[in-house]
Amino acid sequence: xxxxxxxxxxxxxxxxxxxxxxxxxxxxxxxxxxxxxxxxxxxxxxxxxxxxxxxxxxxxxxxxxxxxxxxxxxxxxxxxxxxxxxxxxxxxxxxxxxxxxxxxxxxxxxxxxxxxxxxxxxxxxxxxxxxxxxxxxxxxxxxxxxxxxxxxxxxxxxxxxxxxxxxxxxxxxxxxxxxxxxxxxxxxxxxxxxxxxxxxxxxxxxxxxxxxxxxxxxxxxxxxxxxxxxxxxxxxxxxxxxxxxxxxxxxxxxxxxxxxxxxxxxxxxxxxxxxxxxxxxxxxxxxxxxxxxxxxxxxxxxxxxxxxxxxxxxxxxxxxxxxxxxxxxxxxxxxxxxxxxxxxxxxxxxxxxxxxxxxxxxxxxxxxxxxxxxxxxxxxxxxxxxxxxxxxxxxxxxxxxxxxxxxxxxxxxxxxxxxxxxxxxxxxxxxxxxxxxxxxxxxxxxxxxxxxxxxxxxxxxxxxxxxxxxxxx
Numbered sequence: 380x381x382x383x384x385x386x387x388x389x390x391x392x393x394x395x396x397x398x399x400x401x402x403x404x405x406x407x408x409x410x411x412x413x414x415x416x417x418x419x420x421x422x423x424x425x426x427x428x429x430x431x432x433x434x435x436x437x438x439x440x441x442x443x444x445x446x447x448x449x450x451x452x453x454x455x456x457x458x459x460x461x462x463x464x465x466x467x468x469x470x471x472x473x474x475x476x477x478x479x480x481x482x483x484x485x486x487x488x489x490x491x492x493x494x495x496x497x498x499x500x501x502x503x504x505x506x507x508x509x510x511x512x513x514x515x516x517x518x519x520x521x522x523x524x525x526x527x528x529x530x531x532x533x534x535x536x537x538x539x540x541x542x543x544x545x546x547x548x549x550x551x552x553x554x555x556x557x558x559x560x561x562x563x564x565x566x567x568x569x570x571x572x573x574x575x576x577x578x579x580x581x582x583x584x585x586x587x588x589x590x591x592x593x594x595x596x597x598x599x600x601x602x603x604x605x606x607x608x609x610x611x612x613x614x615x616x617x618x619x620x621x622x623x624x625x626x627x628x629x630x631x632x633x634x635x636x637x638x639x640x641x642x643x644x645x646x647x648x649x650x651x652x653x654x655x656x657x658x659x660x661x662x663x664x665x666x667x668x669x670x671x672x673x674x675x676x677x678x679x680x681x682x683x684x685x686x687x688x689x690x691x692x693x694x695x696x697x698x699x700x701x702x703x704x705x706x707x708x709x710x711x712x713x714x715x716x717x718x719x720x721x722x723x724x725x726x727x728x729x730x731x732x733x734x735x736x737x738x739x740x741x742x743x744x745x746x747x748x749x750x751x752x753x754x755x756x757x758x759x760x761x762x763x764x765x766x767x768x769x770x771x772x773x774x775x776x777x778x779x780x781x782x783x784x785x786x787x788x789x790x791x792x793x794x795x796x797x798x799x800x801x802x803x804x805x806x807x808x809x810x811x812x813x814x815x816x817x818x819x820x821x822x823x824x825x826x827x828x829x830x831x832x833x834x835x836x837x838x839x840x841x842x843x844x845x846x847x848x849x850x851x852x
Contacts, residue, residue: 381436381454381455381456382431382433382454382455382456383451383453383454383455384415384429384430384431384451384452384453384454384455385448385449385450385451385452386418386446386447386448386449386450386452387427387448388448394447394448395420395445395446395447395448396418396419396420396445396446396448396629397418397419397420397443397444397445397446397629398416398417398418398440398441398442398443398444398445398446398452399416399417399418399419399424399442400416400417400442401416401438401440401441401442402414402415402416402417402426403415403435403438403453404435404438405435405436405437405438406434406435407434407435408432408433408434408435409429409432409433409435410429410432411428411429411430411431411432412428412429413428413429413432414426414427414428414429415427415428415429415453416440416452416453419629419630420629420760424756424757424758425759425760431455433455433456434455434456435453435454435455435456436454436455436456437453437454438452438453439451439452439453439454440452440453445629543564543566543569543570543571544559544570544571544572545570545760545761548571548572548573548575548576551573551576551577552571552576555576555577555579555580556580557576557579557580559571559576561579562575562576562578562579563575563578563579628724628725630724630725630727631724631725634725634726637786637787638784640787641784641785641786641787642784644787645785645787645822645824646822646823646824647782647784647785647820647821647822647823648820648821648823648828648831649782649818649819649820649821650818650819650821650828650831650832650835651780651816651817651818651819652816652817652818652819652832652835652836652839653814653815653816653817653839654814654815654817654838654839654842654843655803655812655813655814655815655843656679656798656813656814656815656842656843657812657813658843658844658845658846659679659682659842659843659845659848660679660798660813662845663677663678663679663682670743674744675740675743675744675747676743676747677743678743678746679772679774679795679798679815680718680746680770680772681739681742681743681746682739682842682845682848683770683772683793683795683838683842684716684718684731684734684742684746684770685734685739685742685841685848686838686841686842686848687716687734687768687770687793687838688714688716688734688735689735689837689841689848690834690837690838690841691714691735691767691768692714692735693834693837694830694833694834694837695710696708696710696790696825696826696830697768697790697791697821697825697826697830697834698710698711698714698767698768698790699711699767699790699825700788700789700790701788701790701822701824701825703824708825711767713732713733713767714733714734714735714736714767714768715730715731715732715733715734715765715766715767716730716731716734716766716767716768716769716770717729717730717731717766717768717769717770717786717789718730718731718746718749718750718769718770718771718772719769719770719771719772719783720750720753720754721776722753722754722756724756727753727758727763728763728766728769728786729749729750729752729753729758729762729763730762730763730764730765730766731745731746731749732765739848739849749762766786766789767789768789768790768791768792768793769783769785769786769789769792769793770792770793770795771783771792771793771794771795772795773794773795773796773797774795774796774797774798774815775797776797777797778796778797779796779797779816780794780796780816780818781794781796781818782794782818782820783818783820784820785820785821785822790821790822790825790826791819791820791821791822791826791831791834792819792820792821793817793818793819793838794817794818794819794820795815795816795817795818796815796816796817796818797816798813798814798815798816799813799814800812800813800814801813801814815842817835817838817839819831819834819835819838821834
């Protein structure tokens with residue numbers, strides 16, 4: 380019986396993907412969990428594994444094609460046996476005996492609860508994880524029949540059915556020898572997270588959620604944002620001369636939509652300042668060679684990350700998101716910072732997690748590896764989501780300053796330009812000092828100008844005293 384495989388649900392807000400590469404050919408016999416396709420969605424290239432095994436009868440798509448969620452990509456023929464995608468043999472489940480199939484199609488995803496406005500990036504569940512949540516994605520032998528994570532935390536024993544988890548979490552579970560079916564699920568929709576896997580080993584405690592501070596006023600009325608209406612039609616530019624129309628790439632279209640969303644919903648305000656980084660620049664220059672011997676390229680960005688993370692502890696309203704419908708400010712008690720990386724395809728913002736808890740050397744090493752994955756197009760969706768505050772450093776490209784757009788739904792973004800040696804008056808004498816221009820753009824709904832000035836000053840203070848920055852974590 381033919382089995383069509385359709386593009387799975389990619390998460391809320393994502394309705395299509397661009398086919399990058401087809402990894403199988405018609406006539407191939409593949410197993411469950413074998414690599415099937417590479418697709419580009421939400422700034423990342425993601426590998427989609429096969430939800431079942433069998434012979435590839437027909438391929439309905441080709442590289443470069445944009446497909447919608449639910450559109451059939453590949454049709455399989457039934458086979459009594461097919462090799463496992465990761466090696467070894469596996470008996471194919473029959474549709475009537477496996478709830479992952481209904482008339483040859485993956486079961487529809489369960490109804491989601493409304494997403495919290497504090498989620499920093501648009502939900503970007505990997506296709507594999509989304510498929511697993513529906514019960515149609517790749518499920519390991521240990522996971523299959525281990526439990527239904529949608530029923531919440533298990534008091535004892537294993538769950539029954541597929542366990543929702545991202546490929547990265549599954550990989551971590553394999554490395555730590557954890558059975559996902561027995562892990563307590565605390566993620567959205569009953570998903571098992573990395574922290575759940577670590578907690579299952581007994582070697583790491585979950586980070587307690589700090590109190591959110593001052594409680595919202597009782598009786599506050601939620602007021603939704605107003606619509607900006609419909610864009611007016613463009614004039615016919617052909618009447619004035621020849622034109623050329625170029626279709627937007629998937630990445631450029633995503634950037635355009637997100638920037639429009641941010642500029643439309645958030646009232647931006649920008650505060651400018653300059654930091655005297657003479658001593659910091661000297662430290663970096665003195666340690667370039669020692670760092671290179673350790674396989675590191677020491678850069679200013681890692682110091683910026685550390686300074687911003689520590690300043691966010693003092694000014695938590697900038698490490699937050701506004702929920703206008705609920706009339707609440709969502710303060711995030713974690714510090715995951717995004718770093719804008721320029722690529723040939725466009726601007727991409729990968730995220731470094733727990734910046735406030737990591738030493739500078741570890742931050743520099745992680746930053747270099749993450750930037751390389753992004754430039755090579757190998758960043759995962761997990762690399763690109765969960766950020767709470769963004770830094771964009773255009774110093775290498777020149778310029779004296781910039782006003783960046785906030786990465787919605789974050790509350791602020793730090794822009795950094797090129798540091799220059801300038802004459803400065805100190806104790807009545809003119810001396811050369813290296814000054815770094817910074818610009819803090821923030822959401823005026825969550826903070827006032829004085830708040831922005833204090834936050835920027837907290838970042839400047841740490842950059843100007845690098846010896847303290849090296850000791851704080």
